[in-house]
Amino acid sequence: MFERHMVKVIINGKAYSFEEGKSILDVLKVIQVHVPTLCYDERLPAAHSCRTCLVKVNEDPKLLPSCMTRIANGMKIETHLPEIEEYRKGILRMMAEEYPVSTVRAYPEKEFHHWLNYYGLTNEMKDNPCGSIDHSHPYMDVDMSRCISCFRCVRICNKLQGQFVWHVINRGDRLKVISDSKDSFNNSSCVSCGACADTCPTGAIEDKNVIRYGLPAHTVRTVCAYCGVGCEIEVGVKNNTITGIHAAVDSPVNRGHLCVKGRYAWEYSVSSDRITHPMIRRNGEWEVTSWEEALHYCSQRLQEMVGQHGPDSIGILGSARATNEDNYLIQKFARTVIGTNNVDCCARVCHQPTAKAMSLILGTGAATNSFNDIEKAKTFLLAGTNTCENHPIVGARIKQMARKGANLIVVDPRKTEFTQYAKFHLQLKAGTNIPLFNAMAQVIIEEGLYDHQFIEERIEGWEEYKRVIQEWTPERASKICRVHPRLIRGASRMYANNTPSICFHGLGITEHTQGTEGVMALVNLALLTGNIGKPGTGINPLRGQNNVQGSSAMGCDPSVYTGMAPVEKEKSRFEKLWQTLLPGNRGLNLPEMLEAARKGKLKSMWIVGYDVSFTMPDANRTEEALRNLDFMVIQDMFMNETAQKFADVFLPVATSFEKEGTFMNSERRIQKLRKVISPPAGVMADWEIICRMAEVMGKKDLFVFSSTQEIWNEVRKAWHAVYGITYERLDPSGLQWPCPTIDHAGTEILHQDTFTIGSRARLRPLDYTPTREQVSALYPLILITGRELYHFNAGTMTYRTPNKDILNTDFLHIHPHDAYHIGLEENELANIVSIYGETALPVVIDPSVRKGELFATFNNKDVFINKVTSPLNDNYVQTPEYKITAVRVEKMSAK
Ligand SMILES: Nc1nc2c(c(=O)[nH]1)N[C@H]1C(S)=C(S)[C@@H](COP(=O)(O)OP(=O)(O)OC[C@H]3O[C@@H](n4cnc5c(=O)[nH]c(N)nc54)[C@H](O)[C@@H]3O)O[C@H]1N2
Ligand SMILES: Nc1nc2c(c(=O)[nH]1)N[C@H]1C(S)=C(S)[C@@H](COP(=O)(O)OP(=O)(O)OC[C@H]3O[C@@H](n4cnc5c(=O)[nH]c(N)nc54)[C@H](O)[C@@H]3O)O[C@H]1N2
Numbered sequence: 001m002f003e004r005h006m007v008k009v010i011i012n013g014k015a016y017s018f019e020e021g022k023s024i025l026d027v028l029k030v031i032q033v034h035v036p037t038l039c040y041d042e043r044l045p046a047a048h049s050c051r052t053c054l055v056k057v058n059e060d061p062k063l064l065p066s067c068m069t070r071i072a073n074g075m076k077i078e079t080h081l082p083e084i085e086e087y088r089k090g091i092l093r094m095m096a097e098e099y100p101v102s103t104v105r106a107y108p109e110k111e112f113h114h115w116l117n118y119y120g121l122t123n124e125m126k127d128n129p130c131g132s133i134d135h136s137h138p139y140m141d142v143d144m145s146r147c148i149s150c151f152r153c154v155r156i157c158n159k160l161q162g163q164f165v166w167h168v169i170n171r172g173d174r175l176k177v178i179s180d181s182k183d184s185f186n187n188s189s190c191v192s193c194g195a196c197a198d199t200c201p202t203g204a205i206e207d208k209n210v211i212r213y214g215l216p217a218h219t220v221r222t223v224c225a226y227c228g229v230g231c232e233i234e235v236g237v238k239n240n241t242i243t244g245i246h247a248a249v250d251s252p253v254n255r256g257h258l259c260v261k262g263r264y265a266w267e268y269s270v271s272s273d274r275i276t277h278p279m280i281r282r283n284g285e286w287e288v289t290s291w292e293e294a295l296h297y298c299s300q301r302l303q304e305m306v307g308q309h310g311p312d313s314i315g316i317l318g319s320a321r322a323t324n325e326d327n328y329l330i331q332k333f334a335r336t337v338i339g340t341n342n343v344d345c346c347a348r349v350c351h352q353p354t355a356k357a358m359s360l361i362l363g364t365g366a367a368t369n370s371f372n373d374i375e376k377a378k379t380f381l382l383a384g385t386n387t388c389e390n391h392p393i394v395g396a397r398i399k400q401m402a403r404k405g406a407n408l409i410v411v412d413p414r415k416t417e418f419t420q421y422a423k424f425h426l427q428l429k430a431g432t433n434i435p436l437f438n439a440m441a442q443v444i445i446e447e448g449l450y451d452h453q454f455i456e457e458r459i460e461g462w463e464e465y466k467r468v469i470q471e472w473t474p475e476r477a478s479k480i481c482r483v484h485p486r487l488i489r490g491a492s493r494m495y496a497n498n499t500p501s502i503c504f505h506g507l508g509i510t511e512h513t514q515g516t517e518g519v520m521a522l523v524n525l526a527l528l529t530g531n532i533g534k535p536g537t538g539i540n541p542l543r544g545q546n547n548v549q550g551s552s553a554m555g556c557d558p559s560v561y562t563g564m565a566p567v568e569k570e571k572s573r574f575e576k577l578w579q580t581l582l583p584g585n586r587g588l589n590l591p592e593m594l595e596a597a598r599k600g601k602l603k604s605m606w607i608v609g610y611d612v613s614f615t616m617p618d619a620n621r622t623e624e625a626l627r628n629l630d631f632m633v634i635q636d637m638f639m640n641e642t643a644q645k646f647a648d649v650f651l652p653v654a655t656s657f658e659k660e661g662t663f664m665n666s667e668r669r670i671q672k673l674r675k676v677i678s679p680p681a682g683v684m685a686d687w688e689i690i691c692r693m694a695e696v697m698g699k700k701d702l703f704v705f706s707s708t709q710e711i712w713n714e715v716r717k718a719w720h721a722v723y724g725i726t727y728e729r730l731d732p733s734g735l736q737w738p739c740p741t742i743d744h745a746g747t748e749i750l751h752q753d754t755f756t757i758g759s760r761a762r763l764r765p766l767d768y769t770p771t772r773e774q775v776s777a778l779y780p781l782i783l784i785t786g787r788e789l790y791h792f793n794a795g796t797m798t799y800r801t802p803n804k805d806i807l808n809t810d811f812l813h814i815h816p817h818d819a820y821h822i823g824l825e826e827n828e829l830a831n832i833v834s835i836y837g838e839t840a841l842p843v844v845i846d847p848s849v850r851k852g853e854l855f856a857t858f859n860n861k862d863v864f865i866n867k868v869t870s871p872l873n874d875n876y877v878q879t880p881e882y883k884i885t886a887v888r889v890e891k892m893s894a895k
């Protein structure tokens with residue numbers, strides 16, 4: 001059997017056999033026979049244009065490109081006959097004709113330079129001058145005098161990122177590659193993913209960090225610490241310093257691609273204001289102190305609190321930016337050392353509605369499918385997600401599918417990048433997801449487009465659901481959501497008929513008073529059409545931070561322990577596991593903690609990696625709460641806004657480059673974080689701090705861990721679904737839970753034969769109650785807040801990198817019609833006012849927002865848009881309604 005798939009070939013006189021379907025170049029790489037491949041990149045289809053990889057096949061005098069030619073049985077291949085080498089040399093000589101030799105000498109490691117040296121051509125090169133270098137971009141230099149027309153930059157920009165920045169103009173000798181900018185590269189439509197610089201064989205497009213930091217001595221494979229996609233990166237290191245980052249080409253997640261943050265925005269880790277000593281604030285002044293003193297001080301203050309006000313006077317927050325191991329320990333600390341269930345993390349403000357809705361209906365509160373389903377889907381329902389900016393690698397993969405003809409249905413009040421590719425853009429009024437999705441379900445039922453068999457075999461509650469949903473005609477919904485019934489019908493038919501259909505959703509669904517119901521509405525659509533439990537289908541939240549899925553799954557949630565085990569049911573199991581009595585009362589979530597602090601009931605908080613005062617809505621009210629606390633500990637890399645204003649103790653931590661552990665990405669993949677460099681003296685990894693604190697507080701026995709692996713092994717005991725995931729099995733690219741046994745391969749697709757909840761899932765009829773936050777004469781516009789590509793959340797990291805040179809503020813996006821009425825001009829500073837507060841920010845006049853709606857990001861601390869946002873929150877899990885605040889916008893002069 002096996003033999004049939006093997007092909008026998010003779011290469012340079014030696015016999016080999018390989019699996020069929022490979023190119024000659026593929027097999028040359030395997031046997032380490034090196035030929036120049038100047039137009040080749042394994043991430044791209046072979047172009048066979050440089051003609052340097054030519055080989056002789058079956059003694060045919062016509063040489064064939066090895067990148068394009070498939071191996072065949074009996075093939076006789078010669079790679080280095082003198083005539084072939086002469087031919088290659090001739091081609092390289094032509095390429096070198098006008099090439100600046102000085103750069104060959106300065107950067108001998110560049111692919112093209114290597115071959116010039118190898119064929120002894122450097123010494124015969126003329127002393128051509130370098131071109132003028134375009135230094136305008138913060139991360140890349142461009143010198144097209146080094147362009148050899150391999151077009152790798154053009155192709156990678158089109159085929160990996162889908163951005164089309166680089167173009168070929170002119171013909172013959174005048175042929176050249178230019179960006180789509182009229183002047184400097186920085187003014188092009190480039191999104192700074194760096195793929196062109198990454199593939200360029202000459203340095204015509206070059207990373208500035210190569211020039212600044214030189215070549216790495218070695219590289220370490222690890223995971224990006226920004227968003228929940230979990231891209232795998234190869235970090236270059238020299239003398240305990242990071243020199244640069246490349247994408248791991250064989251990663252199933254990012255397949256050799258990265259975005260601007262993952263690839264370039266790492267210099268926060270060497271920022272001069274990084275905190276590298278514990279500090280205590282006494283009489284209003286920060287004092288540097290020793291770990292010994294800081295930890296004893298914390299312990300003494302926390303013990304006082306417990307003594308005077310009980311354990312529930314303390315609230316603890318884990319960090320969606322820290323590892324599973326860090327988060328496992330912090331919730332264990334809350335429950336065993338302090339004795340409270342008051343533990344939460346910022347999953348609360350993000351996708352908690354997703355977790356709730358999906359676990360209620362399906363039994364597991366996590367993505368049903370994997371990123372590899374993207375290439376299997378025919379239709380994409382992209383609901384309230386600005387994927388191209390916030391999960392750029394997933395966005396790029398979906399864009400490539402759209403280019404190949406897949407259907408995109410975008411549900412977003414704004415025009416996002418995807419809307420250019422969409423067959424349907426349902427540009428609904430913000431806050432009206434439920435009527436829209438209900439109407440889609442109505443069409444699917446009314447027109448009989450549902451999956452009859454799936455409903456018969458795997459669904460319950462059908463009759464009741466049908467009864468409620470039939471009222472939701474597109475005409476009725478259209479009056480509320482402002483999408484034409486024709487578009488609603490068209491999109492519904494497309495989603496139901498052109499299967500497999502996959503859904504990705506984001507905060508445009510969850511951050512509403514009906515957030516949990518919004519996700520339920522999406523699950524209903526998938527269930528109706530049988531788009532669940534199969535390849536290329538499912539309901540897939542694009543989770544926020546690198547480890548937000550993990551931090552809540554580890555138990556940083558007042559109502560569940562590790563592995564989503566409900567506190568009310570599993571207390572005794574965890575008491576046995578942790579060998580200690582546990583609190584059984586209901587703990588407070590973050591909004592409840594803040595409310596309790598306002599009332600004086602919560603006295604103290606320990607916050608790991610979460611800039612609460614800056615990122616929670618209605619900042620004035622948040623600050624009122626935090627000001628009321630008697631004691632606050634912040635554990636972070638930087639003196640973030642919350643620390644600066646409210647903390648009493650600051651505990652400095654190692655970055656993700658300086659520690660070990662695991663992250664969990666959006667597709668339930670546990671990935672290994674590997675230590676790249678040693679941390680600065682004076683900082684510790686989060687888990688080490690927690691262990692030390694437990695020791696000081698007299699609970700050392702429960703926290704005897706000398707490595708993250710030991711912590712993970714305890715997690716495996718606590719949570720059956722990850723028992724099979726050992727550290728050893730995490731190389732190279734991790735495993736997706738459920739993975740209950742050591743020989744289990746992990747799970748790419750959930751709910752295949754039955755749902756986690758049982759053999760049938762129940763459709764949820766959903767009523768629509770609009771948010772109380774509505775426009776009025778005084779506040780006539782709706783502000784939506786969200787994200788853009790270059791900055792990340794609280795901005796503590798990206799504002800400490802050259803990303804700030806690309807974008808250095810939040811903008812207020814306003815429709816031209818509204819701008820005209822208020823009399824606002826582009827870039828003018830405008831005042832924005834809600835009943836909660838006000839701030840000022842520069843205006844962008846932007847027809848991609850709806851009339852009557854505004855959009856702003858929340859990353860800049862001077863703008864601090866959360867002074868304005870509404871504190872209303874989701875009915876089930878209290879996720880704030882960041883997407884809707886009634887405001888007015890004024891000219892500064894009118895103030
Ligand atoms: N560059 C960058 N990437 C990030 C982050 C970042 O700060 N910067 N943050 C990370 C985090 S923590 C998260 S949670 C994710 C979030 O990623 P996304 O979910 O993409 O986040 P947002 O930009 O907040 O909102 C998404 C979209 O929802 C739309 N929207 C608003 N209201 C509605 C509505 O009523 N209905 C519908 N259907 N859509 C609506 C908005 O117009 C917006 O385009 O991104 C992660 N990735
Ligand atoms: N107006 C508005 N506000 C929003 C949102 C919105 O859409 N609109 N979105 C909300 C959402 S979805 C989210 S997730 C929150 C995000 O809010 P935050 O969680 O506050 O934001 P982050 O920037 O992700 O990081 C928090 C902190 O973690 C620190 N950090 C990074 N790595 C580590 C580590 O390994 N250990 C420790 N101890 N600290 C570390 C960073 O320095 C930073 O101070 O914002 C919310 N706020």
Ligand SMILES: [Mo]
Pocket residue numbers: 349350351544545548
């Ligand atoms: Mo988030």
